[in-house]
Amino acid sequence: MKILVSVKRVVDFNVKVRVKADGTGVETANVKMSMNPFDEIAVEEAMRLKEAGVAKEIVVVSCGPQACQETLRTALAIGADRAILVETDTELQPLAVAKLLRKIVEKEQPGVVILGKQAIDDDANQTGQMLAALLNWPQATFASKLKLSSDKAEVTREVDGGLETLSIRLPAVVTTDLRLNEPRYVTLPNIMKAKKKTLETLKPEALGVDVAPRLTTVKVVEPAKRKAGIKVPDAKALIEKLRNEAKVL
Amino acid sequence: MAVLVVAEHDNKSIRKATLNAVTAAHKLGADLHVLVAGDQARPAAEAAAQIAGVTKVLLADAPHLGAFLAENVAALVAGLSKSYSHILAPATSNGKNVMPRVAALLDVQQISDICAVESADTFVRPIYAGNALATVKSADPVKVITVRTTAFDAAPASGGSAPVEPVSPPADAGLSAFVSREFSKSERPELTAAKVIVSGGRGMASGENFTKVLEPLADKLGAAMGASRAAVDAGFVPNDWQVGQTGKIVAPDLYIAVGISGAIQHLAGMKDSRVIVAINKDEEAPIFQVADYGIVGDLFQIVPAVVEELKK
Numbered sequence A: 001m002k003i004l005v006s007v008k009r010v011v012d013f014n015v016k017v018r019v020k021a022d023g024t025g026v027e028t029a030n031v032k033m034s035m036n037p038f039d040e041i042a043v044e045e046a047m048r049l050k051e052a053g054v055a056k057e058i059v060v061v062s063c064g065p066q067a068c069q070e071t072l073r074t075a076l077a078i079g080a081d082r083a084i085l086v087e088t089d090t091e092l093q094p095l096a097v098a099k100l101l102r103k104i105v106e107k108e109q110p111g112v113v114i115l116g117k118q119a120i121d122d123d124a125n126q127t128g129q130m131l132a133a134l135l136n137w138p139q140a141t142f143a144s145k146l147k148l149s150s151d152k153a154e155v156t157r158e159v160d161g162g163l164e165t166l167s168i169r170l171p172a173v174v175t176t177d178l179r180l181n182e183p184r185y186v187t188l189p190n191i192m193k194a195k196k197k198t199l200e201t202l203k204p205e206a207l208g209v210d211v212a213p214r215l216t217t218v219k220v221v222e223p224a225k226r227k228a229g230i231k232v233p234d235a236k237a238l239i240e241k242l243r244n245e246a247k248v249l
Numbered sequence B: 001m002a003v004l005v006v007a008e009h010d011n012k013s014i015r016k017a018t019l020n021a022v023t024a025a026h027k028l029g030a031d032l033h034v035l036v037a038g039d040q041a042r043p044a045a046e047a048a049a050q051i052a053g054v055t056k057v058l059l060a061d062a063p064h065l066g067a068f069l070a071e072n073v074a075a076l077v078a079g080l081s082k083s084y085s086h087i088l089a090p091a092t093s094n095g096k097n098v099m100p101r102v103a104a105l106l107d108v109q110q111i112s113d114i115c116a117v118e119s120a121d122t123f124v125r126p127i128y129a130g131n132a133l134a135t136v137k138s139a140d141p142v143k144v145i146t147v148r149t150t151a152f153d154a155a156p157a158s159g160g161s162a163p164v165e166p167v168s169p170p171a172d173a174g175l176s177a178f179v180s181r182e183f184s185k186s187e188r189p190e191l192t193a194a195k196v197i198v199s200g201g202r203g204m205a206s207g208e209n210f211t212k213v214l215e216p217l218a219d220k221l222g223a224a225m226g227a228s229r230a231a232v233d234a235g236f237v238p239n240d241w242q243v244g245q246t247g248k249i250v251a252p253d254l255y256i257a258v259g260i261s262g263a264i265q266h267l268a269g270m271k272d273s274r275v276i277v278a279i280n281k282d283e284e285a286p287i288f289q290v291a292d293y294g295i296v297g298d299l300f301q302i303v304p305a306v307v308e309e310l311k312k
Helices: A037-051 A068-078 A094-108 A127-135 A188-194 A235-244 B016-026 B042-051 B070-083 B093-105 B209-223 B229-233 B264-272 B299-311
Strands: A002-006 A009-011 A034-035 A059-064 A082-086 A113-116 A139-146 A153-157 A162-169 A172-176 A201-202 A215-221 B002-006 B032-038 B056-061 B083-091 B111-114 B116-119 B122-127 B133-136 B143-147 B164-166 B176-183 B196-200 B224-227 B254-258 B275-280 B294-295
Touching: A002 A037, A002 A094, A009 A068, A037 A059, A037 A113, A059 A094, A068 A082, A068 A188, A094 A127, A094 B093, A113 A127, A127 A139, A127 A172, A127 B070, A127 B093, A139 A162, A139 B070, A139 B093, A139 B122, A153 B093, A153 B164, A172 A235, A188 B294, A201 B229, A215 B275, A235 B294, A235 B299, B002 B016, B002 B070, B002 B093, B016 B032, B016 B122, B016 B143, B016 B254, B016 B264, B032 B042, B032 B070, B032 B164, B042 B164, B056 B275, B070 B083, B070 B093, B083 B093, B111 B122, B111 B275, B116 B133, B133 B299, B209 B224, B209 B254, B209 B299, B224 B229, B275 B299
Parallel strands: A002 A059, A002 A113, A059 A082, A082 A201, A113 A172, A139 A172, B002 B032, B002 B083, B032 B056, B056 B164, B083 B143, B111 B143, B196 B224, B196 B254, B254 B275, B275 B294
Antiparallel strands: A009 A034, A139 A153, A153 A162, A162 B176, A215 B133, B116 B122, B122 B133
16 A cells, blocks of 8 residues: 655744734745644555555655755655655645645555655644545544554544544545654664655646635734743742732632 | 524433524524434434424434444435525534444535534634634535534523424445443433543643642532543543544633643644643743633642632
8 A cells, every 4th residue: 555645844843933013924945844743643654554455655855945845855754655745835825735645646656655644843733534535535634643554443532521432444544643652763874875765846727727826814923921920939829829819810 | 594503412412502502693693403313313303393493303213323423424415405504513522423324425525523604614623723814715506514512502491492304314334333331320410511621641641640739629620621632541541531633622711730741632632721820830831821820830739729728
């Protein structure tokens, strides 16, 4: 079985982002970028399926500017076999990405597509579900356990209140939760090897997909800051404050 | 045109998250319908009819809607979309699962997790783990939206008397099947609806300490218990306790963070709480930058002392 994994280049999760002074967005110039953490988990899961002999080939895809090549090289260094970049400088929203991925899926015919459940920049949590809808495939979102057989997958999902297990027909779309696995570190020899792997570049126009954004960002602002609080010396003082000042007890 | 809210329910009653979504929907139109999709869900539909301001309840009742599978529910909602200008659902795990599928079927770009309504086509939503707020305007004919429940008050659960109208859903898509469900049992208030939350982090050092140290405090306050991702990943507590960007978003009156450093991802889930208390031995921990009241010290001494003080 072939597995397709979609990865996104985002501002590193450790970076404290700054809103641009003109309110058009968040400062991304000269900021450390990395692979979206949920997508690392997706690549790792694909690797484990390959190591278990369930998957034969792992193809990674990223959509966005040329710099996404780095993210794809990282995925190749983790162990993916080849990469596809759908290159565009247009701002891509989840529906556009889902449409691009659908074209890639139609070309590559994978048995399973694995995506992160959300990107930590737009926090949308949509692309996997949208891709599944466009393909009319079943979806298993927020997966914390994935068992694949030849024509079915059993997926445990994280839902409000606990866990839920679904059985879905293949081909299918799966999105990863943080607890699905612990991604491995990339080693230097593998980084060197990754440089020799194939990275194909396509354009949205060549795939016949209109990627124009549907949502216009009117402005981006910083959220209201909380006022700096006070430190109290002990439990007695704390309870006194909560009772008489904050009046929450 | 009317506005549709996809209800979160357990077939017998309506979950509170639905009431928050109804409040958001009210800002968009007067004719407000609620869809209850489920299996033997008439009691839930009748409860929905009581919600103040709801003008009609649509009940789609079929065995294949019982598990709220995305494939079946999305097909149903998309089929109803012609009569609506907006389709909303609370941003719960069900809402997040189903609504983007609906949006793609309708070829529209969903707007996730809105925290304010500016006008019928303009909404505010948090991005970058809540470190920025984006105002977005949608040009799509139908607005498909999920609602951050903690950002809207709950609509009154009674006072309404809407008619319940049955609708017939499309046939089972047959793409997926429900196997099993495992819920964490708890006598405590539900995390996202609790007025007080006591939350533990890596500093708790073990799952046992959650029971021994934190539980007496939560009991005393009638609080829900939460956790940071570090505590969940360390296996101290189940993952549905997790508060944060990738867990639950909460905004209680009082949030007590015990042994939690306050990483960006955790703050994203709780910084809209009314009063935040931090108990941490590290004076430099980022949690103190958002806490209204902080105590620097050993949680294993301070928490029991707080419990003692509360008894007075």
